[in-house]
Amino acid sequence: MSQIRVAVIGASGEAGRSIVSGLLEQSTTFDISVFVRPGTEDKPIYVTYKDQGISMVSYIPGDVEQLVSKLKNIDVLISAVTATAYDEQIPFIVAAKKASVKRFLPSAYSTVQPPEGVSALRDHRQRILNEVLRNYLPYTHVETGWWYQSIVPEIPSGRTSYLKLNFPVKENAIPGDGSARLAITDIWDVGRYIARIIADPRTLNKSVFAYAEVHTVNMLYDTWDDVTREKVTRNYLKEEEIEEMISKGKAGIESGNHDLQAFANLHVGQYWRSWGIRGDNTPANAKFLGYLDVQELYPDHKPVAYADWVERAVAGEVKSPLA
Amino acid sequence: MSQIRVAVIGASGEAGRSIVSGLLEQSTTFDISVFVRPGTEDKPIYVTYKDQGISMVSYIPGDVEQLVSKLKNIDVLISAVTATAYDEQIPFIVAAKKASVKRFLPSAYSTVQPPEGVSALRDHRQRILNEVLRNYLPYTHVETGWWYQSIVPEIPSGRTSYLKLNFPVKENAIPGDGSARLAITDIWDVGRYIARIIADPRTLNKSVFAYAEVHTVNMLYDTWDDVTREKVTRNYLKEEEIEEMISKGKAGIESGNHDLQAFANLHVGQYWRSWGIRGDNTPANAKFLGYLDVQELYPDHKPVAYADWVERAVAGEVKSPLA
Numbered sequence: 001m002s003q004i005r006v007a008v009i010g011a012s013g014e015a016g017r018s019i020v021s022g023l024l025e026q027s028t029t030f031d032i033s034v035f036v037r038p039g040t041e042d043k044p045i046y047v048t049y050k051d052q053g054i055s056m057v058s059y060i061p062g063d064v065e066q067l068v069s070k071l072k073n074i075d076v077l078i079s080a081v082t083a084t085a086y087d088e089q090i091p092f093i094v095a096a097k098k099a100s101v102k103r104f105l106p107s108a109y110s111t112v113q114p115p116e117g118v119s120a121l122r123d124h125r126q127r128i129l130n131e132v133l134r135n136y137l138p139y140t141h142v143e144t145g146w147w148y149q150s151i152v153p154e155i156p157s158g159r160t161s162y163l164k165l166n167f168p169v170k171e172n173a174i175p176g177d178g179s180a181r182l183a184i185t186d187i188w189d190v191g192r193y194i195a196r197i198i199a200d201p202r203t204l205n206k207s208v209f210a211y212a213e214v215h216t217v218n219m220l221y222d223t224w225d226d227v228t229r230e231k232v233t234r235n236y237l238k239e240e241e242i243e244e245m246i247s248k249g250k251a252g253i254e255s256g257n258h259d260l261q262a263f264a265n266l267h268v269g270q271y272w273r274s275w276g277i278r279g280d281n282t283p284a285n286a287k288f289l290g291y292l293d294v295q296e297l298y299p300d301h302k303p304v305a306y307a308d309w310v311e312r313a314v315a316g317e318v319k320s321p322l323a
Numbered sequence: 324m325s326q327i328r329v330a331v332i333g334a335s336g337e338a339g340r341s342i343v344s345g346l347l348e349q350s351t352t353f354d355i356s357v358f359v360r361p362g363t364e365d366k367p368i369y370v371t372y373k374d375q376g377i378s379m380v381s382y383i384p385g386d387v388e389q390l391v392s393k394l395k396n397i398d399v400l401i402s403a404v405t406a407t408a409y410d411e412q413i414p415f416i417v418a419a420k421k422a423s424v425k426r427f428l429p430s431a432y433s434t435v436q437p438p439e440g441v442s443a444l445r446d447h448r449q450r451i452l453n454e455v456l457r458n459y460l461p462y463t464h465v466e467t468g469w470w471y472q473s474i475v476p477e478i479p480s481g482r483t484s485y486l487k488l489n490f491p492v493k494e495n496a497i498p499g500d501g502s503a504r505l506a507i508t509d510i511w512d513v514g515r516y517i518a519r520i521i522a523d524p525r526t527l528n529k530s531v532f533a534y535a536e537v538h539t540v541n542m543l544y545d546t547w548d549d550v551t552r553e554k555v556t557r558n559y560l561k562e563e564e565i566e567e568m569i570s571k572g573k574a575g576i577e578s579g580n581h582d583l584q585a586f587a588n589l590h591v592g593q594y595w596r597s598w599g600i601r602g603d604n605t606p607a608n609a610k611f612l613g614y615l616d617v618q619e620l621y622p623d624h625k626p627v628a629y630a631d632w633v634e635r636a637v638a639g640e641v642k643s644p645l646a
Contacts, residue, residue, distance in 0.1 A: 114453065114456040114457040114459075115453055115456060116450070116453035116456075116457065117453060117454070117457045118457060127439070130437065130438055130439035130440060131440070133437040133438060133439075133611075133612060134437040134439065134440045134441060136437075136608065136611055138611075205610075205611055205613070206613075285459065287528075288456075288459055288461075288528055289456060290528070290529075290613065
């Protein structure tokens with residue numbers, strides 16, 4: 001069988017690195033190339049990719065005709081662009097349709113939420129997906145649950161500090177009373193799942209929920225308590241406090257303040273409300289919303305287990321998402 | 324098996340009459356009630372319904388708590404409200420969730436289109452559907468294709484004039500060159516399909532495309548030529564003419580002009596562009612957009628055939644949609 005020719009945009013970010021890594025694990029199946037924004041060719045990660053045999057494709061953003069020619073021999077185009085760059089996908093969508101790309105994955109890879117009215121980022125993802133639908137571009141929409149890497153608490157001994165994300169939100173925050181169930185996934189499993197999904201005709205023109213485990217946040221913290229044998233602080237956040245955080249973020253952004261603090265307040269606040277208060281991010285809700293369940297599609301795939309991951313995290317042995 | 328308790332809102336309109344009629348054809352299966360807006364109890368159609376044994380339920384629009392109590396014993400709530408009343412569904416959605424209604428059908432029953440960016444009415448339907456999703460209210464979204472009744476040409480002998488819709492758009496209009504394929508359905512089959520769909524667990528939380536036949540508009544006009552043995556005028560409308568019609572309608576509505584002419588220009592123009600120029604309204608596109616195909620679900624259902632319908636239409640024998 002000939003290789004599947006896959007191109008990735010946004011390959012230098014957290015999800016993009018996982019995706020490239022997942023594809024490389026099946027390197028006989030995939031012929032991989034990475035689209036590189038002008039002026040970013042020297043990023044260390046791109047040098048690494050080149051050393052791994054990945055083709056680098058430079059392009060002029062927004063030049064649809066050029067994109068058509070660069071996508072002509074691509075079977076699958078995977079977008080992993082960051083949230084602030086979602087709209088950069090639009091010329092790629094138009095060009096991919098013209099170039100007869102056989103499948104497009106819009107950037108997503110996060111929690112399951114209803115398509116409108118719960119969070120600004122999910123609404124934005126839906127507008128992009130609607131652009132895909134309006135163009136009848138074959139697609140797969142993949143959400144993955146909350147990442148193990150996004151819910152690492154600070155612990156008294158400091159053994160988890162090396163995994164700290166530079167995101168200005170309250171440490172050790174637990175939305176509500178911590179009793180909402182949520183689906184979670186090691187970010188490094190995202191790419192492994194995607195390598196299966198894009199080679200699978202059953203997932204064409206569908207949404208897929210690719211998660212590993214389902215727990216309450218309280219259960220996640222119990223695991224940290226057990227593994228570290230330390231008492232891990234739990235900062236329960238009332239719904240009103242999360243609403244306030246969201247309002248503050250919104251006000252900041254509306255007053256033209258595009259700093260990370262406003263961004264974090266609005267978007268992390270909306271994620272916390274969605275999975276922590278509303279309880280959106282579960283396999284049952286994903287089914288209601290039309291997603292295929294990755295565990296039914298690939299029962300043989302054993303994702304990284306959360307308890308094992310916490311043990312390795314505390315031992316200083318897990319890769320940070322931008323490693 | 325106990326009867327399915329079905330309530331209909333918007334039961335006096337074209338789609339609503341077909342739905343009630345379809346349910347009545349299976350009267351042993353369904354216990355039917357109809358929600359009646361205050362002040363409209365005396366409409367002749369409601370008197371007819373009462374004579375047919377249907378329960379009339381009066382309600383106060385927007386009073387969610389009252390709606391909850393009135394929906395408590397309802398299994399399936401079907402909305403057939405007219406496009407100008409789509410937003411009136413929102414309190415029903417909130418109340419139906421609280422009352423544990425087992426399935427809601429938002430008003431739709433028209434052509435298949437992508438969910439956003441093609442027509443204002445389809446966009447509006449999607450916002451209502453997104454409200455359903457955000458509330459995790461079990462639902463079925465049914466589109467039916469263009470109605471036989473919406474594409475009746477004037478013919479020289481005047482034998483079709485009794486079916487004329489009072490809608491101020493160009494007579495005998497054919498979008499583009501008439502070569503786009505579109506799915507069509509006798510409006511009186513809409514209710515028959517819905518009677519099957521709401522009793523079918525396979526259609527829960529899905530979109531269904533419930534159409535009868537697929538033809539080009541040129542083929543439909545060929546049928547009129549053949550049956551009438553008259554030369555039926557074909558007024559081909561260029562894409563630019565349709566765009567102009569849409570712009571005029573938009574401008575009219577934006578200037579506060581809510582007359583039927585502006586409404587017809589905008590919305591009929593957008594429908595014609597969608598099914599006649601873009602070619603959205605086909606079973607293949609419906610599949611891409613996630614719809615189940617009614618002809619695969621119910622291969623035994625024989626919808627009214629278009630050629631037969633035209634013969635009966637010319638003979639003066641078909642019921643108008645508001646009969």
